[in-house]
Amino acid sequence: MARIVGIDLGTTNSLVAYMKDGQPRIVPDRNGRTMVPSVVALADNGLIVGNSAKEHLTRNPERTVYSVKRFMGKGLADIQNELTYFPYQLTETGGVIRIRLGQKNYSPPQISAMILKELKLRAETYLGESITKAVITVPAYFNDSQRQATKDAGLIAGLEVLRIINEPTAAALAYGLQKNTQGTIAVYDFGGGTFDISILKLKDGIFEVLATNGDTHLGGDDLDRLLVDLFVAEIRDRHEIDNRHYPDHMQAVRLEGERAKIRLSDELKTEITIELPEDKGRFTRELTRDQLESLAISVIERTLTPCRMALKDAGLNPKDIDEVVLVGGSTRMPLVRQLVEALFGKPPHCHLNPDEVVALGAAVQADILSGGTTDMLLLDVTPLSLGIETMGGVMSSLIRRNTTIPASAKEMFTTYVDGQTGVDIHILQGERELVKDNRSLARFRLKVPPLPAGVPRIEVTFLIDANGILNVTATDMRTSQSQSIEVKPSYGLSDMEVEKMIEDSFKFAAEDIGARKLIEARLDAESLIKTTDKSLAEAGHLVAREEADAIRMALSQLSTAKDGTDFRAIRARMAELEQAAKHLNAVMLDDSLKRGLQGKKVSDVS
Amino acid sequence: MARSMCWHCQSEVTGEYFCERCVKVQPVSKETDYFTCLGFPRRLTLDPKKLEAKFYELSRTFHPDFYQTKSTAEQTISLSNAAVLNTAYRTLRDPIQRAEYLLALETGSVKDIRTSPPADLFEEILELQDTLEEYRASDHGSDQGHRLRAVLQTEQEALERRKVEMESQLRQLFADWDKLQDTGEATSPAKAERNRILKQMRDLLSHRTYINNIVNDLAATIA
Incomplete structure (x- = not known):
């Protein structure tokens, strides 16, 4: 089976990891950096991602998107009171936030897809093979729409998302693999934009989540x-x-x-x-x-209530927790550690790198899925209750929160009027009594054969899969015929829209690669020009005038090429300049060595 | 698991969860009850450790994680088997849900266990509901508020004691049931005993749920 990578798609930073010799490892970039800033900027030459995009935050704030994870699976109304904090322009179409970059609108999954593509490319470059499959992590408290949006982002990036797993449970996998712990652990995951708490029982390689809680808007x-x-x-x-x-x-x-x-x-x-x-x-x-x-x-302090709720749902007291594991950059704050210690009555475990542990866990899960690791199994739960709207605007719960997934519930539907041909069903997620206080997930219309009232019997199965994503199927009990259901998401892209985005993404991929090579070539050229200028100024007098002139000529040719759009030409002029300045650099090195040795005794150097 | 035909190679399935001929996973039949699914007899006292061990073992057998490299048909079966297994474990793990489930299996009426107040508590509960309303309408900081709160607190404690009492009666009935099942007698006194246990169990479960709901309501109101 082709390699599956593990991806931590974070609010602030993202990472990609893979499994080697039974141990998960982070894929670094050329400079050894492990994190890709989750920032996308529209530069003059096109879209750029990561470290180079981060520089545009202050230079080009209206065209630089950060913290896009906060918008996943959401409508504009959900973020109304923080709109002033974002310098870029936000609108909404079809229940989905759109971000304006230049002349185009992008959905949050499209922006996330650019970050995923960057990670994909990084892994491909490093591992020297094509990467098409991934496990992607999400906050445990993400609802169905937010998970679906993450999956869409993967698709748009050209990745088959084999599994969406929860960040704290991913961390537990990495932790469990390293420490071989048995017992009950609490994973306190306080990141850039989200907070999760998960309580797990670790026994003989089984990681059973007992309860989870959180706040997807706290970080x-x-x-x-x-x-x-x-x-x-x-x-x-x-x-x-x-x-x-x-x-x-x-x-x-x-x-x-x-x-x-x-x-x-x-x-x-x-x-x-x-x-x-x-x-x-x-x-x-x-x-x-x-x-x-x-x-x-x-x-x-707002993180403490979810912790208490999770403990209650797990039927445990703080003293029953054997170990508290800290995940996420925000847990580096001493005050966070103090409050966590006060709540659980024991110092938290913080020997793992809180920035990397989630991606490492995702790689472990990827290895389980590809059949590499067979002794570990994660049994996760659904964080929120799932239900449907019933008479009087009340939500009737079908699958309770903290139910182990996969989980299913069946509900029988019939008609109230003779000849009625459809039943409208509204799916919700949340813990409140009334429909209006819960999250609307989707609506669909159940097709019913025209019969006297009460005669049709349509059984609808609500199945939450191992990704925590809902699948709905229906069967007519009289004919045993199953019917396909077209669910209209309340806060998500339609299948058609996702398909269009995938198409676009492939169409522009070739252009994107060209644009990216151009950007990289320009950056490299700039730094070469800078260092060569410096060398000329410092050591120009040490070489022949003709040689210095030749270097200046090569410099000006590179400058011209840099302003053009042909990255090959830039690379060629760079090579020429390097060749022309080779002797100068050698002379300069010699000179500095000599000067460095002046005034030192022979015994000091040898 | 009942004998059936393998969905893949059409030979008779003799293995428990897999076809022995083509090694494909088999769907758990819709008729399989949760006890059978987890490999336990229909008893009401179960060892939670053994139940958990069996659940973990079957999770390793059915979980979709282990079917990622298999065919779509096998993935679908694994998904639905795992969902059934999870529901079965969740139901049997909790003694009350386990008893309610067994009752439904034995008497055939699934959703008909209505919650009803125990006859001897009927008057008391009506009075309690009035006090509860009065407290909700009162100024919680006032003397009257404090007095009503104290009354409700006493009531809550009394009802909780009653609940514990009912649970201990239930445990006795559970033991009676298990003993009767173990003897396996089909005589008419045995049948009468069986019906007595099921009837009492149904009443007790119904009353207990009723009391439990009130206690939760009380706790939430005076919290």
Whole structure:
């Protein structure tokens, strides 16, 4: 079977991992970096992803998308109160948020697909083989629409998504593989945008999830926003300028806040410096860990209620938990660790890299699916109750939350009026009594043969598969005929739309690769020009004038090529310049060595 | 599992979950009850450790994770078998759900176990409902609020004791049932005894659910 990779598609960063010699490993890039920033930017030459896109956050904020995971499976109304925080333009079509980049609108799965493609390419380059199958992780508390959107993203990226698995359970797999633990563990997963808690029983290679809970809208992003609000208010008071009118500066404020937050996990105080717009100088202040914590505590405390609910659903007390495992970048904060320790009454386990453990677990699950690992099995649960709308706008629960998946429920439907030919069914997810307080998943119309009222008997099976995604089938009990059901998702792309996006994605793939090679060539050319300029300035006098002229000539030719659109021409001119400057560089190295040795005794060098 | 024909090679299936001839997984029959599915006799006292071990063993047999490289037909069977297995385990793991399920199997009426108040508590519960309404309408900080809350708390404790009592009666009935099944007698006194146990069990389960609902309601209101 072809290799299956494991992908952690994160709010802030994404990673891809694979299995080698029974151990999961992260795929690094050329520079050894493991994380791909989950950022997509529309640059002059086209769409770029990851580290290079991250640079556009402040340069080009209206055309740089970050935290797209927060929009997966959602409508515009769901994010109404945070719209002001995003510098890019958001609209909605067919219940799905659309992000405007230049002249085109993109759905969140399309943006996520670009990140997935980047990871796919990274794995293909590193492993030297084509990658078409993947396991992708999602927050455990993701609902059906959010899971489906993730699966759509995979399809659009040209990946067959063999399994959607929950991030905390993935972490448990990686943890269990490493520590060979038996007993009950709690995985506390506090990431960039989401929070999950999962309680698992580990026994003889079986990872049985007992309960899970969370908040898909609670993460490090929320802490950054508190800092943004603080800084913006202070800047307004002190410098009489409202940063919110300058999207690029807002991004600078956000990034400085995020960096300060990260530094304060190791330090007790840190210096904040923000360049202000309109030549207003710069804003500086000291931020202490205490100050950050007094702001952050209200957000971090919001993670405790889901923890208590999960314990209750598992029928356990905090003392029954043998080990607490921390996952996600936000768990690096000392205050998070303190609160977790206070709740469970024991210090949490934090020897695993919280950024990497989810991707590693996804690779383990991928290995299970390809038949490599056979002694481990994950039994996960559905995080939310599934039901249908009944009379009076009440939700009738069919599959309760924390039911082990796959899970199914059957419901019999009939008619109330003679000759009625359809029954409308509204599927919901959530824990509340009333339909309006729960999440609408989808609607469909059950076809019924025209018969006297009460005579038709149509059995509908609601099946939640191992991905936590709902499948609906119906059978006419009188004829034993099954009927296909066309479900209309409330917050998702239709099958047709996904197909169109896959097509588009393949159509543009060739162009994209060209564009990407051009961008890379330009970046490399720029850095070569810079270093060669520097060498000429420092050591130009050490070579013959003709040689220096030849180098200048090659430099100017590369500059011209760099402004063109042919990446091959750029690479060719780069090679020429490197050749022309080879001697200069050697001379320079010699010279610096010589100067380095001056004043040193022979005994020091040998 | 009942003898049947393999969906794939059409030979008679002699193995438990797989066709011995073509090694394809077989669908768990719709007629298979949860006890049979998990390989336990129809008893009401089950060892949770053994039940769990069997559940894990069968999960390793049926879970879709292990069918990723197989045909679509086998994947579909694995998915639906795993769903049945999960429902079976969830039902049998809980003693109350287990008893309700057995009752449905034995008496044939699945959803008819109505929740009803025990006759001797009828008056008391009517009164309690009134107090509950009064408390909901009252100012919780006032003296009256405090007094009503104390009354409800006492009632809650009393009902919880009653629930525990019912559960211990149920456990006795469970033991009686298991003993009767073990002897396997088909005499008419045995049949009468069987019907007595099932009837009492049905009443007790119905009352217990009723009490349980009130206790939950009380707990939520005065929390």
